[in-house]
Each structure stands twice: as structure tokens, then as C-alpha cells.
Amino acid sequence: MIDNGVGIVPENLTRIFNHGFTTRKDGHGFGLHSGALAAKEMGGSLNVRSDGPARALPSPWNCLADPGRTI
Numbered sequence: 369m370i371d372n373g374v375g376i377v378p379e380n381l382t383r384i385f386n387h388g389f390t391t392r393k394d395g396h397g398f399g400l401h402s403g404a405l406a407a408k409e410m411g412g413s414l415n416v417r418s419d420g421p422a423r424a425l426p427s428p429w430n431c432l433a434d435p436g437r438t439i
Contacts, residue, residue, distance in 0.1 A: 376418035384416050 376384065383389045385404040390397040404414045 375421045376416065377421055381416060381418060385414065 380389075380391065385400050386397070387401045388397040389401070400414070407414050
């Protein structure tokens with residue numbers, strides 16, 4: 369998966385997968401947390417990398433079913 373968004377401020381990188389964490393006005397903070405838990409249950413993990421706001425770079429995410437495959 370490739371994200372070409374606006375980037376993530378450094379202080380949010382350590383919190384992005386926490387239950388309830390969101391930067392959206394109407395967000396609930398369950399999505400990334402649930403995804404991280406599901407990945408862990410399947411023996412994988414989710415990771416995030418950002419060069420900060422306005423410095424987003426496309427970054428591939430590996431497929432859990434086939435770790436060598438980038439989607």
C-alpha cells in the first residue's frame with residue numbers, strides 16, 4: 369500500500385497505533401489500532417515511517433500473507 373498524504377508529525381509516530389488516538393475531528397481512533405492487533409495475531413506487524421508534515425514519501429507495505437510481496 370502506498371500513502372502519499374501530508375506526513376505525520378514526529379510526536380504522533382509513537383502514538384499512531386494506540387487505541388483511541390486520532391487527529392481527525394470526528395475520528396474514533398479504532399482503525400489503525402485494530403489493524404495493528406489483527407496483524408499481530410497473524411504473526412505480523414504494522415509499521416509507520418514519515419519524514420514529517422509536508423514531507424510524505426510513498427512507502428510500500430508488505431502483504432502479511434506473502435511477506436515478500438509489496439502491495
